[in-house]
Amino acid sequence: MSAGASPGIKRRDFLRYSSFGLALSSGGITVLAxxxxxxxxxxxxxxxxxxxxxxxxxxAPNPDVGQGVNTALPMIVAEELDADWQDVEVILAxxxxxxxxxxxxxxxxxxxxxxxxxxxxxxxAREMLLRSAAQQWGVPRVELTTQPSKVLHTPSxxxxxxxxxxxxxxxxxxxxxxxxxxxxxxxxxxLGQRVVNAAAADIVRxxxxxxxxxSVPDMVYATYVKCPQVGGVPKTANLDEVKALPGILDAFIxxxxxGPPSFDLRKSIHVxxxxxxxxxxxxxxxxxRRSLQVDWDTSAASxxxxxxxxxxxxxxxxxxxxxxDVKRLGDPDSAFAKSSSIVSGVYAxxxxxxxxxxxxxxxxxxxxxxxxxWTSSQTPGFAQSTLAKLFELPAEAIAVHxxxxxxxxxxxxxxxxxxxxxVISKHMGKPVKLQWMREDDMAFDFxxxxxxxxxQAALSETGELTGWxxxxxxxxxxxxxxxxxxxxxxxxxxxxxVPNVHISQTMxxxxxxxxxxxxxxxxxxxxxEQSFLHELAEAAGKDHRDFLMAALGADKWFKPDxxxxxxxxxxxxxxxxxxxxxxxxxxxxxGRGLGLGFFFSHAGHVAEVAEVSVNAxxxxxxxxxxVAADLGQIVNLSGAENQFQGxxxxxxxxxxxxxxxxxxxxxxxxxxxxxxxLRLPQSPKINVEFLASDYPPSGAGEPALPPVAPAICNAVFxxxxxxxxxxxxxxxGFKVV
Amino acid sequence: xxxxxxxxxxxxxxxxxxxxxxxxxRDDFKLKGSKFGCGAGLCGACTMHxxxxxxxTCVLPVAAAAxxxxxxxxxxxxxxxxxxLQAAWVKHNVPQCGYCQSGQIMAAAALIADKPxxxxxxxxxxxxxxxxxxxxYPRIKAAIASVAGNSQSYDAxxxxxxx
Numbered sequence: 001m002s003a004g005a006s007p008g009i010k011r012r013d014f015l016r017y018s019s020f021g022l023a024l025s026s027g028g029i030t031v032l033a034x035x036x037x038x039x040x041x042x043x044x045x046x047x048x049x050x051x052x053x054x055x056x057x058x059x060a061p062n063p064d065v066g067q068g069v070n071t072a073l074p075m076i077v078a079e080e081l082d083a084d085w086q087d088v089e090v091i092l093a094x095x096x097x098x099x100x101x102x103x104x105x106x107x108x109x110x111x112x113x114x115x116x117x118x119x120x121x122x123x124x125a126r127e128m129l130l131r132s133a134a135q136q137w138g139v140p141r142v143e144l145t146t147q148p149s150k151v152l153h154t155p156s157x158x159x160x161x162x163x164x165x166x167x168x169x170x171x172x173x174x175x176x177x178x179x180x181x182x183x184x185x186x187x188x189x190x191l192g193q194r195v196v197n198a199a200a201a202d203i204v205r206x207x208x209x210x211x212x213x214x215s216v217p218d219m220v221y222a223t224y225v226k227c228p229q230v231g232g233v234p235k236t237a238n239l240d241e242v243k244a245l246p247g248i249l250d251a252f253i254x255x256x257x258x259g260p261p262s263f264d265l266r267k268s269i270h271v272x273x274x275x276x277x278x279x280x281x282x283x284x285x286x287x288x289r290r291s292l293q294v295d296w297d298t299s300a301a302s303x304x305x306x307x308x309x310x311x312x313x314x315x316x317x318x319x320x321x322x323x324x325d326v327k328r329l330g331d332p333d334s335a336f337a338k339s340s341s342i343v344s345g346v347y348a349x350x351x352x353x354x355x356x357x358x359x360x361x362x363x364x365x366x367x368x369x370x371x372x373x374w375t376s377s378q379t380p381g382f383a384q385s386t387l388a389k390l391f392e393l394p395a396e397a398i399a400v401h402x403x404x405x406x407x408x409x410x411x412x413x414x415x416x417x418x419x420x421x422x423v424i425s426k427h428m429g430k431p432v433k434l435q436w437m438r439e440d441d442m443a444f445d446f447x448x449x450x451x452x453x454x455x456q457a458a459l460s461e462t463g464e465l466t467g468w469x470x471x472x473x474x475x476x477x478x479x480x481x482x483x484x485x486x487x488x489x490x491x492x493x494x495x496x497x498v499p500n501v502h503i504s505q506t507m508x509x510x511x512x513x514x515x516x517x518x519x520x521x522x523x524x525x526x527x528x529e530q531s532f533l534h535e536l537a538e539a540a541g542k543d544h545r546d547f548l549m550a551a552l553g554a555d556k557w558f559k560p561d562x563x564x565x566x567x568x569x570x571x572x573x574x575x576x577x578x579x580x581x582x583x584x585x586x587x588x589x590x591g592r593g594l595g596l597g598f599f600f601s602h603a604g605h606v607a608e609v610a611e612v613s614v615n616a617x618x619x620x621x622x623x624x625x626x627v628a629a630d631l632g633q634i635v636n637l638s639g640a641e642n643q644f645q646g647x648x649x650x651x652x653x654x655x656x657x658x659x660x661x662x663x664x665x666x667x668x669x670x671x672x673x674x675x676x677x678l679r680l681p682q683s684p685k686i687n688v689e690f691l692a693s694d695y696p697p698s699g700a701g702e703p704a705l706p707p708v709a710p711a712i713c714n715a716v717f718x719x720x721x722x723x724x725x726x727x728x729x730x731x732x733g734f735k736v737v
Numbered sequence: 738x739x740x741x742x743x744x745x746x747x748x749x750x751x752x753x754x755x756x757x758x759x760x761x762x763r764d765d766f767k768l769k770g771s772k773f774g775c776g777a778g779l780c781g782a783c784t785m786h787x788x789x790x791x792x793x794t795c796v797l798p799v800a801a802a803a804x805x806x807x808x809x810x811x812x813x814x815x816x817x818x819x820x821x822l823q824a825a826w827v828k829h830n831v832p833q834c835g836y837c838q839s840g841q842i843m844a845a846a847a848l849i850a851d852k853p854x855x856x857x858x859x860x861x862x863x864x865x866x867x868x869x870x871x872x873x874y875p876r877i878k879a880a881i882a883s884v885a886g887n888s889q890s891y892d893a894x895x896x897x898x899x900x
Contacts, residue, residue, distance in 0.1 A: 066834025066871050196830045203835035204823040206770020206810030210836060213769035221764075283753070283760035286776075357774050357782060357870040358836045406772070406836025407870050438775045638830045642873065646833055649872025672779040672868065681861035683874035 042166045044125040045174065046099040047077050047118065050166040056083045056149065059093035061100040062110045063378055064199070065356070065408030066646075067701040068639035069110040071198040073118055075636055076111075079190045080122025080183060083162070084148035090198040095380045095400045103402070105378040106413055106516065108602035108699025111635055112563065115696050123180040125169075129162055132169035136160075148189065185633070185694075194638035199404065211376035211403045212435070214363045219431040220249055222424045223285040225292055226274040226444060229665040230512060231260040231301035233273030237294040242277060245291060247284035251277045254423055258300035260477070263446050263484045263515045265382050265413055269390040272416065272444070276424045282435055289437075302511035302665035306351060309450065309662075313473045313508045317346045317454035322471045322506035326488050327495065335467030335500035339458030343539045347455060347528035349727040350659035352448035352517055353675060358406020359441045364421035365431035366391065371398045371422050376405030378412040390419055391426075409650075410516035414446055442675060443667045446515025447660055449475055449485035451524035452508075455532045458500070463540030465551050468498040470529075475510035482507065483514045489521045492566035492600065494529060497553040512662055518650065519702040522601035526706030527655075527713070527727060530597045534714040535723065544596050544714065545579050563603040563632070563698055570630040571600060573691055574607040577628035581689060582609035588718075591615065592623075595715025597707035604703030605630045608648070610684075610711040614720040619737045620729070622652055622684040622712060627704055629688075632695035643700040644688045651708025653678035656736035657728050682736055741802040743768075744812025754800035758792075759783040761799045762809060770810035770839045774868070781867030784840035785809050791847035793866070810839035813846055822846055825880040833871035841867050845881045855885040 043049040049057040058077050064070035074090045077083075093100050101117070126146060133151040134141040137158060145152055150161045202209050227233065234253045242251040256273030275294055279285035316322065336342060362375040371391055377383045380400045387398045405412050421434035436444075451474070458467030474482035482488070488505060495501050517523065537547035552568045559565035575598050579585075582594060591613050598607040606629040613621050625648050634640050657676050661668045669675045713724040716734070724732055740749040743766060750761050757776075762768050762785070771794065774782030778796040785794050786808035787801075814820035819827070822845050832838050841864070848855050848863035855863070860881050869877065 064834075066832075066836075068833065194830070196827055197832055197835075199835060200827045200830060200832055203832045203838050204810075204819065204826045204842060206768070206839045208769035210769075210772070212773060215767070215769075281760065281764040282773075283756045283764070286760075287753075355870060357772075357780065357834070357868065359773065405834065407834045409870075435773075438777070642830060642833055642876065645875050646872035649874055650870075653872070671777050672775050673777070677780075677868045677870060678872070678874075679868065680864040680874045680878060683872070683878075686875055 042170060044128050044166070044169060045121050046093070047121045048081060048125040050162050052163055054087055054149070054161060054163045055089050056081070056087045056162065057089045057091055060090050061093045061103050061114065063103065063105040063376065063380060063402050063405065065105055065376060065378060065405035065412055067105060067110070067408070067643065068197060068636060069105065071195060072111055072635045072639055073114055074198065075190055075195060076115065076118040077122040079188055080119045081126045082146040082148060085190055085195065087149050092402050095384060095402055097381060103381055105408060106410070108702040110699060112603060112696070112698045119182050120177060120180070123182055124175045127175045127180045128169040128172040129165045131172050132165045133160055136168060192634050192637055195636045197639065209404045210358055210406050211374070212358055212361045212406070214374040214403060214433070216363055216365065216374070216431045219363065219433055220278050220280065220428060221282045221285050222276055222278045222421070222432045222434045223289060223437070224274050224276050224420050224424065224434060225289055225294065226272050226440070227296040227298065227301060228443060229296065229298045229301040230444070231258060231665070232296040232298040233258045234275055235295045235297045237275050237292060242288050242292050245288050247280045248288055249278045249280060250428060251275065251288070252427060258297070260302050260511050260513050261416055263414060263513060265379055266385070268414070269386050269419065270416060271390070271419050271423055276427070278424065278428055278432065286437065298665070304510050304512045304662045304665050306660070306662040309475060309508055309510050310348065313450070313452040314346060314348060316506045316508065317348070317452040317471055317473045320454060320456055320469055320471060321502065322473065322504035324505050326472070326505050327490070327501060327503040329496070330500035332467050332469060332500040332502035336456070336458045336469070339466060340461040341459045341539060342456060343459065343536055344456045345532050345535055345725055347453045347531065347725045349451050349524045349527060351450050351512065351662065352654055352658050353442055353445045353660050353669070354409045354411035354517060355442070355675060355677060356407030356409055356411050359438050360417040360436040361434060362418045362421035363431060363433045364418065364425040366422040366426035369393070369397060373399070373418055373422060374401045374403055375418050376403050376412055377415055377418060378405070378408050379415065383415040383418045386415055387419065387422055391422070409518045410520060411445065413516055439670045442669055442671065446484070446513045448517030448520070448523070449483055449514035451486055451528070453528040455528060457532070457536050459536065459540055463542055465494070465498055465536060467500040468494055469502045472503065472505045474505060474507055475514070476507040477511050479507050479509065483510060485514050485516065485520045487521070489525050492558055494533070494551060496558065497551065511665070519601055519705040522599060522706045523709070526597065526599040527709040530599060530707065530710030531713050531725070534596070534710070534717065545575065545584055548596065548598060549575060563696065566600045567605065570605040571598060574598065574605045574628045574630055577689055577691055578607040578609050578626050581628060581687060582611070582626040584609065591719055593715040593718025595711045595713065595718055597710035597714065599703070599706035601706055602703040603632070603698035606703045606707055608704070608707040608711040610715045612712060612715040612719055614716055618734045620716060620734050621737055624685045624687070625708070625711070626687045627689065628691060629704065630691045630693050630695070631700060631703070632693050632697045634690050635697050637690070640690065640700040641688045644704040645686045647702070647704035648686050648708055649678055649683050651705050652682070652684065652712065652736060655709045655712060655727050655729055657730040659728050659731070678736070739799055739803045741804060742806040744808055750799055755798045758785065758794035758797045758799045758802050758807065762794070768809050768811050772836055772839060774837065780837070781844060782837050782840045784843040784867065786843060786847055789847065789850060791844045810843055813842065820846060821884045822849060822880065825884050829876045829880040829883070831873050831876040831880050833873055837867060837869045841869065841877055849881070849884055853885065854887060855881065856887060857882070860885070
């Protein structure tokens, strides 16, 4: 992509685009319905369209909320197509499962799930161009090859651009999977290079490409006020007073569903009860909130008190075993009985909010027969299916347009704000833009669940780890199942490596909604387990790196060919690389420390070392972080590095002072003054190393997050001798400066 | 009626003079580059220039802009060429989600206009009011340092993208 100039879209192209998706570089969100049947001219398959003027348009299928898949996924197509990236224009694909399968952003799965499909799509399109040239020139197909954006007949030296060939190529039959040969990795021109984000030119110019920027004709502006005590519903409100304010078009109660919402992304059609205020512009709607008075029915609302939840949970976690058994391997009781020493530690983490920088918004136009929405959802397919269920309409009557999102981190997986916008629009009989305030976002999140772990380990006389107990204390809304993110994670290390293991669980009541927060579950387990392993190394009198390497056990891939299972060979390579890069074992001045953390999640083996200093005022400076990872092959090196740098900043930000507290079912924090995010001066120097790897690529958005907290907390211990067992570290009086 | 200069054009606004400048620019003048992040002057996503100074406009009444020069991200540089900071942002592949970057660039542009050779400390100070939730800080700093001509104070080369 050229950085300097934006190609824009010429008027004559609009009809073609309308059936292909939304243009990313359009100088504005082009509001066009996705025609689901007509194939666009010069399109070789759902991902590749080539213009006469040489532009190669590649559709980006999955939502991009900052993880870079609108660049990485088209790069995969472009590589196999052998397109010159300078000729490529990325557009957002329409939401259409029949052509694009599952279109979502979650689990760091976009690259991993689409790797084979997109290579095939690029290669098939290339093959059609080649066959078309062979026919036109009357030469054998085997004598033809490609160079970027053109076909070459080496014997004669004849060439033709993709643009010259595409019209005839569309007549070629689509090659079957077995008929095309994918490139050898050694022949890659693009993958593994550092490539600028396809949206960068639009972003730096402030072009209107985000959900909040969407504008459609006749649109009105809405704000939606919900009960601070989560799950409460309105009884009455001073609607007449609000409606009398200048610029207010309407104010009305939506009865909604009583009780806290569910994180069941596929099934939930929950709409929280509340009061909609609709106005001629955003500010008039916002301002009217000050005049609104609502009498709430809180009979079904949450009554959570986070201090009470924590006290109950910590008390439970202090017991070595819980109410129910989850897993027993070997003979843990005898291992503990025979051990030379037993080490115990209770670890805890608080509720955390996503705080993505773009507050939720959605433009919706709902009538009695159709619903159309424009939104930055991470799960636009579920937006479609749950809207169909809510409005009792067939799926074909629901059109969802994906729009770039200002941060996701899991917050945009749920579509409750989409349903709110649609319900308000239907009431108004007009297109509505619903805009959440930051205060709404913080008060009505699906939070990262708190987690509590009573950890115990048995060490032999020679300091080997022989037994492992984890009493997982989980918040639960029904006393049976753990709330999302609070349960037992159940895989691999250390649980399946230590010979004798006992995992048990106790439930603590909580109705506060929880959901997926970047590397869900992994992020809290990594902190507890990887910090505790450092405690064990200390207790055994061993170097942390050596202890960790030994604790990983034999060389083993737990489920061979399943990238989502731990491979201890790859794990040890990452630990070896990062400790070498950081100069593990070097002399460190007093008051400074290096700390190590490793975690396997999202198919990524990631090890990190942090260097921190701690002063007498308990101020913690994170000077530098090294990360080494085996993510398989790298698609966009710059994009992957950016994700890793961001994950480490995010990790520092969250562990420093981010916590959500709850009183009488209501969230106490309202905005960034009470919920601080890391600022530029506190951001550490970050060194990223991706290990050479022949495995298929895996996602970069999440796996670098989990090791951050243990690496830093272990470094704090090495700097000042104090063990941190609770996040955020501000709870122990530490301050990241 | 409030009259001010918007990216070089004289404009006027007839609505509530207490309306924050951000919403006037976004809803009335349809320039969407400046973003709403917190509504409380805490995150900097709404940063514009008011007579050249970087200002958080989600809490600034439009009345405060009367007879002043407002510059938004759309007015930075000129139609033909990116501002050097915008070009540096692309070269360093700074954005992840990109939502905060208009505000980041405007804050940086005010700094560079004031101190063309801004030091590492100058950058830290000038940029501390702008949150990047995605954590692009290493690249933001590298991009600014490259324009300030003191890249040696920060590792700017490690993150440059080539296409």
